[in-house]
Amino acid sequence: MNIILLLIVLAINLSASDFKKYEIECANNLSMGCRERAYLALEINRSYDEAEKYxxxxxxxxxxxxxxxxxxxxxxxxxxxxxxxxxxxxxxxxCQLGNAESCTVIGSIYSSKKHSNSTKKNMIKVKIEDLIQATKYYEKACKLGDQRGCGRFGATYLLGYGIKNDQQKAIKIFKDTCKKTSYYGCSLYISLTGHNMKYRDLYISEERILRKGCELNVSNACNDLGFLSLEVYQDYSKAEKYFRQACQLQNQESCKMLGFMYESNYTGKKDFKKSFYYFNRACELDNGYACQYTGLMYWSGKSIKKDWTKSAQLYQKSCDLEYSSGCRSLGSSYYLGEGVEINRRKGIELYKQACTKGEHYGCLKYIGFATQQ
Known part of the structure; x- marks a missing residue:
């Protein structure tokens, strides 16, 4: 009991020391000190008013x-x-200060603005000026590295909202976001294959070179042939063949792509058990996105027996691999006590960790729950 009391006293003294340290830094116009003091206001004092001030x-x-x-x-x-x-x-x-996910939020606000239609009183519409603004902010978010913003920027090209319709540019953006672990990007990329079929002749020499590499068991060559089979030939069977060969050569991206292919409604190969197998294999090869997604499969019982303990373990691995959404999912496991002993303080810390790494939903959860430990 004395040890417990001592630990509590030490924790209180440490917090008091931190409060003073960050207050001094903030008074000396060090922005990081002000922000850290705001975090303490939320997490220790549980005060939104105090946090707002800092x-x-x-x-x-x-x-x-x-x-x-x-x-x-x-x-x-x-x-x-x-x-x-x-x-x-x-x-x-x-956004103006360079925060990528904030640019995506501003884009979303513009794209969801509704205005009364004077000719049809019961109708509402989005103004073209707002769509142009949304596209501008999505583009900036994408350039700053926010994959959610990139996915939406690609969608504007695909649909021609606020920008000239350009399917080829849209698919390129979806492919890039897919390679950077965006579920939205991968799903749309797989569903829109064959967009370069009219340029087949331009890819003949590239395909020959890649085939030679793949025959020599160069995993990246097989992986690139998988993407080429989708983009140029709209051939899911060929893509499956090359991605599988690359996956067997321990190419984590190919294993992940097979997971998406077997999950998609568009490939004619939907098989949740195979999808689980390949996402899990990509995770074993240290793909952070695949670890989080396999964890979600265990959490929901999708194609596999529900197991929250296993899902929390996979979220932990995903977070350890620096995948921010994995940290946020692990935070929810601790906050709700799903698969681990409930620990709301640790959950909040993980939400903050995800938020610090630029994860939109981690920020939402941190601000929403930081005072409710």
Whole structure:
């Protein structure tokens, strides 16, 4: 009992020391100190008002993350500070300061704006000017590295919303986001294959070179042949063959692509058990996205017996592999006690970790639940 009391006293003293340290840093106009003090306000004092004060100061000092977190705070019902104008303004400022996911949020706000149609009173529509603005912000988000923004930027090219329709550009964007572990990008990429069929002749020499490499068991050559089979020939069987060969050569991307192919409604090869097998294999080869997705399969019981303990273990591996969504999923496991002993404080820390790495939903959960430990 004495040891427990000692640990509590030490924790209190440490927190008090941190409070003082970050208050001094903030007073000296160090934005990181202001932001860290805001975190303490949420996590220790459980005060949105106090956190708001320090986030505002950090944002004034051009800390993009603090501006972004204010945007989330003004959109959160839990914070009891909902204000759509402030939400927009702070996300916009964060975007201007280079915060990629904030640019995606601003794009989403523009693309979901509805306006009354004076000719049809019961109809609402999105103005073309708003779609143009949305596209501009999605493009900026994508250039800054936000894969959610890239997926939406690709969709604007595909649908011709706020930009000239260009399916070839859309597919290229979806392919790039897929390679960077975007579920949305991979799903759309697989469903829109064959877009380069009219340019087959241009790919003949490339295909010959890749075939020679694949015959020599160069995994990347087999992997690239899989993508070529989808893009140029719209041949799912060939793609399956080459991705499988590359996967056997321990190419994690090919194993992941097989997981998507067997899950897709468009390939004619839908097989959830095979999908699980290949996502799991990609995880064994240290693909962070595949570990998180396999964990979600165990969590939901999709194609495999539900096992929350296993899902938490896979989320942990995904997080250890620096995949931010894996950290957020692990946070939910701890916050809700699913597959691990409930530990809300640890859950909040993992939400913050995901948020710090740029994960949109991690930020939403951190701001929404940080005071509810």
């Amino acid at each position: 986030f505002l100061r950090a944002c004034e000092l051009k800390d993009a993350k603090s501006c972004q977190l204010l945007g989330y705070m003004y959109g959160s019902s839990n914070a009891n500070k909902q204000d759509s104008k402030k939400r927009f303004d702070f996300f916009k400022k964060a």
